[in-house]
Amino acid sequence: MSQTIKLKKGFDINLVGKAEKKVTEIEQPETFAIKPTDFVAISRPKLLVKEGDNIKAGTPLFFDKLAEDIMYTAPVSGEVAEIRRGEKRKLLEVKILADKKLEYESFKKLSVSDIVKMTREEAAAQLLKSGVWPNIIQRPYGVVADPATSPKSVFISGFDSHPLAPDMNLLIDGQDQYFQAGIDVLRKFTSGEIHLSINNNDEISQVFAHAKNVRLHKIAGPHPAGNVGIQIAHIDPINKGDIVWTVHPIGVTQIGKLFLEGIYDASKVVALTGSEVRNPQYIRTYTGACFSKLLSGQLNGGHSRFISGNVLTGESVGPDGYLGFYDNQVTVIPEGDKEEFLGWILPSSKKISFHRSFGLSILKSRKKEYKVNTNTHGEKRGFVMSGAFEQVMPMDVLPTYLFKAIIAQDYDEMEALGIYELIEEDVALCEFIDVSKNDLQQILREGIELIRNS
C-alpha cells in the first residue's frame, strides 16, 4: 500500500437529504430509456431498432457511425416503446417498456481461469457487443474509450465525494468476485497499473480490500478528492500524448458479470437524495430507470428540480426523466425561481457559501446541513480573479488562465495549461463558487471539443 495522499484544497457541500444506508427493494418502473446524449462523443447515432421491436437486455439499440464497434444496448428486456427525437431529428431517448421478468442476450460465459487465459481481442469483442464497453472512459477528453488504444494505466475511484453522493461500499456490496473479474479483464488492455483509490476516512469495503492486481491509494481531503481526475493528477498525471482510462466501480462489476455470468446486467443500487425526497434511501433498479416510479410517494411537493446525478455535475431531467447511464444517484431539490428582497446583501445563515463575504456566516460548522435551491444567487459577470478557483483545485492547474485560453480559442495555450488533465467534473466546484456565475463546465467542454476535433 502506498502512502496516503492528503489534499487540503476543496470544499465539501453539505446538503440536507442524505440517503439512509440500507437498500430497499422496490417495484420496478415500467419504462427505461437510453440517452445518446449521455455519451458526449456520440455525434451521429445510427438506430438499430424501431418502435414496437421486442428486445432483450443487451440487444444493441444504436451505435455511433464514427465508432461503429461500440454498441449501446438495452439495459432491460421488453418492447421499444418510443424513439424520441428533438430539433433537427436529433436522437434524444430510446424508451423501453420493460418486461416483468427480464430476458438477457447470452454472451460467452467463462470461468475465472478462462478469463485469465482470454486474449485482449476476445475480451474487447464481448465488451463492445454487449454494451458494457461504454463504462470505460478515456482521458483526455472524457469520452467513451477507443477500443484501438492501450492506456498507460487505468484508474478507478473507489469513493464519490460529490454532495449527497452514494456510499460506494453500499453500491458494490457483495460484488467481490465480479469486481475482481472486471479487474482481470481490464488488465488485458494495459501494460501499466490499475490504480484504485479509496477514502482514507471511511471504512474500506471488503470488495476493495480483497481486490488483487490493483494498486491501492488512500486519499484524504474534501471534495473533489473523490474525483478520478484529481487522483490521476497526484498518482500519475496525464501528459500530452498519454491515454488513461477511468472506470466507475459499478462499471468494473458489470464487466466482471458479463464474463462470469454471460449477461449484461444493468442492475444497480441508486441513492435517492435531496431535501425534497421524503425518505432519502438506496433502491435497486436498472440503468435508465424512469424517475416518476422511483420517486412516487417520495416527494415533499412544491416546485422541485429532478436531477440525474449530483447537484454539481448532474442534469435536470424533470419529474418524468430517466436515470443517466453513468449515474447512481437521483437528487431532488427545490427550484429557486423566486426573487428575494435585498437577497444580495441581507445576512443569512441558511445559505451555503465557500466565500466568507459579509453576511454569509463566517463561523461555519462543517456538520451543518444546508437546504439549497437552484437559484444562481447573482447575475453573470465578467471574470473577477479573486484567486478562489485555485483554492478548490487540488492539482497543479491554473483554472482561470485555462478558461481564458479556451474563450480565446488559443489551442497552444489550452494544451500548455493542462486541458488534457481535466473534464467537466473537475471544474464543477469552480463553477459552484464562481462569484461571476459563469458556466465553467460548459466552457471547459467547448475547449475539450476544440482540441479533440483539431
Add this chain to the structure above:
Amino acid sequence: MKFIQKAFDSIKPNFEKGGKWEKFHTLYEGHRTILFAPDITTNKTGAQIRDAGDLKRMMMTVIIALIPCLIFGIWNTGHQHFISTGVDATTLDKFLIGATKVIPIIIVSYAVGLGTEFTFCVIRQHPVEEGFLVTGLLIPLVMPPAIPLWQVAMATVFAVIIGKEVFGGTGMNILNVALTARAFLYFAYPSQISGEVWTYFGDVPPVDGYSGATILAYGASAVANGTDLMTDLAGHWQADMFSFKNMFMGIMPGSIGETSVLMCLIGALILIVTRVGSWKIIVSVFAGAWIMGAAFNLIGANSFMAMPAHYHLVIGGLAFGAVFMATDPVSAAQTETGKWIYGFLIGIITVIIRVINPAYPEGIMLAILFMNVFAPLIDFYVVDANKKRRLKRATI
C-alpha cells in the same frame, strides 16, 4: 415587499423589446436587482446549485471594510479644521463640520460616477455592474478634504471612462479606477492638489504659525535644503503631530480616508477574515516598504533616507493603498506567487519614489498604478513556470 415587485412588474413592459424605453432595459434590470436578488435559476446541465456569494456581496464587504476609515476621516477633517483655526470644539462639532465637507464629495462621486456608468450601460447595452459601488467610495477617501467638488466630478468621469469603460467595464480594467481618478487630479491640477488643500479652513484664517505641510513635504524639503528631517519635524507647529504614535492613529492632515493606519488595519482585518482581500498583497506591500526603508537607512545619504524605516509604514497613504487599492482583484496580480512579487514591488517602489523623487511626494499611488501595468507580466512568468513544469513532466 409585494407592492414594489408589482410596481416593477407594471413598468416592465416598457423596457422589454419593442417597449418605448427598450434602450433603458439594463437600467431597469440594474435597479430591480438592487432591491430584489433575481430569480435566475441554474442551467439544465452543469452545476445545479450555486454558491450564495456573488460580486455584489463581495463589493459590499469592501464597503463595510472602508467604513472605519470613512468615519475616522470625517472626524479628522473636522478635527484638523478646528486645530488649524485655533478653535476648541466638541467631538460632535468635529463630526458635523467634517460631514459637511466629506458627504458632498461622496455624493458627487457616486452621482457622477453612476451617471457615467449608466450612460455607458445604455449605449453599450451591457448590464449595470457593481464595480462602481466600491470605486464610488474609494474616490472620496483619496481626495483632500478641501478639494473643489467640480474637480471630484472631473476626476470621476475621467476614471470611469478612461480607467474602466473603454476596456469593457467591470473586471476588464487594467488600472485601479479610484487611483486613476487621483492620478488624474494630480497631473491635471498639480497646483491645486498640493499646498493647502489638506485642511479645510472655511471662512476662518488659520492660526499663526500654522503649516499644512505633510511629512512627505518635509521629507522633500529636507532633501532639497540639506536640513535634518527629524529636527524639522520636531519644529512643526504642532510638535507631536508627526510622532510615530500619532501618525499611526492618523490625527494629521491628509486625504480624507487615508491618514489612519489603525483604521486601515481594521479594514484589512475585515478583508482578510472574509477572504475578499489578499493578505499576501497587504503583507508584502508593508514588507517591501519596510525593507526598502531599511536599505535607505543603510545608505543614509540624506536625512530623509535616514528616517527610521518603520516611519514609512505610517506616513502618506501607504496603509490605505496597501489594504484597499493594491488588493483590487481586477488590477492586481492574479497568481498566488505573483501576488507576493506584486505587493513587494509596490512597497519598494513607493519608498523609492518618496525618498528619491521629491517631485512626486506621494509614492504609493504611482507605485500601485505602475505595478498594475506590470501585474500581467508577473503573472505571465508565474503561468509560464506552471506550463514548464507540465512540459518537463511529459519528457520524463
